[in-house]
Amino acid sequence: MNIRQIQEARELYGIDEWGAGYFGINDEGHVVCHPTGEEHLSISLPDAIQKLREKNIATPLILRFPQILESQLERMHLSFRQAINEFNFKGRHMGVFPFKVNQRREFIDSVVSCGQKLDYGLEVGSKTEFIAALSYPLTENSLLICNGFKDHDFINMAFIAKAMGRKVIIVVEGPDELEMVLQTAKNMRHLPAVGLRIRLYSRGAGKWEKSSGDYSKFGLTTNEALNCLQMLQDANLMSSLQMLHFHIGSQITEIKRFKNAIKEASRVYAKVVKMGFTPQFLNIGGGVGVDYDGSKTSFQSSANYTLQEFANDAVYVLGDVCTNEGVPHPTIVTESGRVIAAYHSVVITDIREVQGEEMFPSESAIPEYSDGEQHKGIKEMKYVLDNINRKNYVEFYHDAIEYQEELFTLFNLGFLNLQDRAYGEELFRRICRRALYFSSFQRHQLEEFDDLQKIMVSKYLANFSMFQSIPDAWAIDQLFPVMPLARHDEKPSHKGTIVDITCDSDGCLDTFVDRADVKSALDLHVPNGLPYYVGFFLVGAYQESLANEHNLFGAIHEAEIHIDSDGQWDFTKITEGDPVEELLVSRNYDMGEIFGSYEQQLNRAVETESVTRAEADSFLKSLTKAVKQVPYLNS
Ligand SMILES: Cc1ncc(COP(=O)(O)O)c(C=O)c1O
Numbered sequence: 322m323n324i325r326q327i328q329e330a331r332e333l334y335g336i337d338e339w340g341a342g343y344f345g346i347n348d349e350g351h352v353v354c355h356p357t358g359e360e361h362l363s364i365s366l367p368d369a370i371q372k373l374r375e376k377n378i379a380t381p382l383i384l385r386f387p388q389i390l391e392s393q394l395e396r397m398h399l400s401f402r403q404a405i406n407e408f409n410f411k412g413r414h415m416g417v418f419p420f421k422v423n424q425r426r427e428f429i430d431s432v433v434s435c436g437q438k439l440d441y442g443l444e445v446g447s448k449t450e451f452i453a454a455l456s457y458p459l460t461e462n463s464l465l466i467c468n469g470f471k472d473h474d475f476i477n478m479a480f481i482a483k484a485m486g487r488k489v490i491i492v493v494e495g496p497d498e499l500e501m502v503l504q505t506a507k508n509m510r511h512l513p514a515v516g517l518r519i520r521l522y523s524r525g526a527g528k529w530e531k532s533s534g535d536y537s538k539f540g541l542t543t544n545e546a547l548n549c550l551q552m553l554q555d556a557n558l559m560s561s562l563q564m565l566h567f568h569i570g571s572q573i574t575e576i577k578r579f580k581n582a583i584k585e586a587s588r589v590y591a592k593v594v595k596m597g598f599t600p601q602f603l604n605i606g607g608g609v610g611v612d613y614d615g616s617k618t619s620f621q622s623s624a625n626y627t628l629q630e631f632a633n634d635a636v637y638v639l640g641d642v643c644t645n646e647g648v649p650h651p652t653i654v655t656e657s658g659r660v661i662a663a664y665h666s667v668v669i670t671d672i673r674e675v676q677g678e679e680m681f682p683s684e685s686a687i688p689e690y691s692d693g694e695q696h697k698g699i700k701e702m703k704y705v706l707d708n709i710n711r712k713n714y715v716e717f718y719h720d721a722i723e724y725q726e727e728l729f730t731l732f733n734l735g736f737l738n739l740q741d742r743a744y745g746e747e748l749f750r751r752i753c754r755r756a757l758y759f760s761s762f763q764r765h766q767l768e769e770f771d772d773l774q775k776i777m778v779s780k781y782l783a784n785f786s787m788f789q790s791i792p793d794a795w796a797i798d799q800l801f802p803v804m805p806l807a808r809h810d811e812k813p814s815h816k817g818t819i820v821d822i823t824c825d826s827d828g829c830l831d832t833f834v835d836r837a838d839v840k841s842a843l844d845l846h847v848p849n850g851l852p853y854y855v856g857f858f859l860v861g862a863y864q865e866s867l868a869n870e871h872n873l874f875g876a877i878h879e880a881e882i883h884i885d886s887d888g889q890w891d892f893t894k895i896t897e898g899d900p901v902e903e904l905l906v907s908r909n910y911d912m913g914e915i916f917g918s919y920e921q922q923l924n925r926a927v928e929t930e931s932v933t934r935a936e937a938d939s940f941l942k943s944l945t946k947a948v949k950q951v952p953y954l955n956s
Pocket of ligand 1: 419422444468568570571572606607608609656657658659660862
């Protein structure tokens with residue numbers, strides 16, 4: 322046990338900061354999960370992987386901890402309860418989970434069962450999400466909120482849900498949607514409640530700032546809202562207006578943006594009440610940020626406030642405006658998804674290969690292949706390698722670049738053989754490594770060495786697809802905490818980037834979280850012959866919804882884990898990833914036709930005696946087995 326090194330690892334990866342009490346490193350140097358947020362209840366992730374291997378479930382895989390989900394739902398609810406008590410607010414808090422944040426059935430099943438005791442509801446943004454949401458046994462009081470753009474069919478389904486006894490609210494995005502609702506109401510007995518999505522002047526902050534403000538694509542302008550209120554009044558349906566709603570974007574990094582938005586929305590609510598309407602709910606949307614880098618700042622991957630601060634501000638500001646305006650305190654509805662879901666899952670995979678070496682390894686002699694006279698350029702390079710030092714490294718590095726270019730020109734003209742080229746390449750690599758080593762002593766590193774550092778880091782080939790498992794890292798440069806799962810009692814000797822197994826150069830992760838900045842390389846160990854696992858954390862929100870099947874790599878295996886109050890844990894559900902045949906069928910391939918073609922080709926090979934019948938049968942068996950497996954690399 323190397324306690325000092327383990328403490329260093331905690332600081333190096335910032336796990337105590339971004340882990341929110343759910344993740345840590347134990348005294349064996351293993352990453353552990355505390356699913357209930359209680360430190361004495363922990364699950365070693367390497368142990369969980371080992372147990373899954375014994376069940377023939379290999380990496381890549383997702384570990385899900387529904388208890389984290391439950392704990393986050395509770396943290397949200399308790400934060401509001403505490404704020405409501407503290408500020409003597411007369412309304413209550415209700416939560417709904419936005420379906421789009423993670424539509425996997427396993428996940429929504431957990432949200433619904435964990436949320437029952439809190440009357441947690443669901444929010445949907447499309448007909449598909451609605452059809453799935455309507456099948457869930459929500460409690461009698463839970464809300465089912467329909468957001469997004471709607472047509473007659475969507476609205477009709479909301480009326481059916483109302484007839485089924487659901488507390489459904491159609492949040493209209495425009496007067497024409499309300500017109501459709503009013504038309505449908507003429508033919509249906511059960512009228513769902515109506516909500517209005519308000520376009521606020523206040524804007525969010527961070528990547529999703531465009532979701533709000535004057536020119537947002539969502540919500541009603543003040544004129545449109547007034548128009549809708551008039552339409553309800555004319556239809557004698559003023560009491561149907563039950564909710565006012567706003568959402569200023571996801572991952573709001575600054576608390577003051579929330580405060581401004583809530584202040585503005587509270588005024589809108591008060592004015593609508595004063596016009597004689599009786600909305601019960603003010604839906605303040607989602608947007609609570611996740612502190613992915615643990616810095617607690619307004620940086621894009623962080624948030625400069627806690628859940629309690631968010632709840633306090635929402636309750637205090639709303640209560641204050643309502644009291645000031647003399648209107649009743651409404652029920653506050655939150656629609657947070659990211660902060661509820663992000664922590665509950667970890668993607669884990671194994672490293673297959675490391676390309677590139679240590680910064681300053683013990684260097685073996687370079688094999689010299691050439692038997693003839695060595696070219697002048699090679700001799701010069703050898704001289705540079707033998708004589709580069711802390712004083713001359715910039716000049717010598719520049720010389721080496723020139724010699725390297727010269728050697729390539731000579732190769733292209735046919736004056737060098739492959740062996741000379743290999744020798745020159747290896748000399749140049751070693752010179753670069755030494756130059757980098759010397760530059761690392763400088764207080765202000767020259768830009769060219771920064772760039773060189775990025776090129777020279779080791780590449781860790783990870784058995785997964787970024788496009789499938791962390792699509793936001795590719796699409797919008799979203800940062801997620803990444804770290805090895807074991808050996809934290811050992812100092813990592815490498816700096817590396819992560820490359821995935823897709824045939825796409827974009828499948829490369831070269832920006833990592835850091836409390837003070839971002840890092841262009843991750844501290845990693847040299848694999849020692851045993852499997853080396855890395856985990857991608859806080860990936861439970863949006864990543865599975867946005868996953869794509871680039872190169873036909875599909876969903877990975879997943880396992881749900883539950884821990885008892887005595888610390889015993891086990892898998893409660895294991896779901897295998899998408900087999901090759903399912904991925905092909907989803908792209909309209911017909912497995913019958915595919916195997917028909919294989920059989921034909923093998924029969925022809927038997928006829929021409931290039932294979933025996935027994936060989937053909939065994940090849941067909943191998944192909945049949947291959948399509949039943951996931952397409953990731955087998956160990
Ligand atoms: C209308 C609406 N509600 C709720 C959410 C959930 O937001 P978040 O996941 O940031 O909490 C979103 C996502 O942007 C949204 O568009």
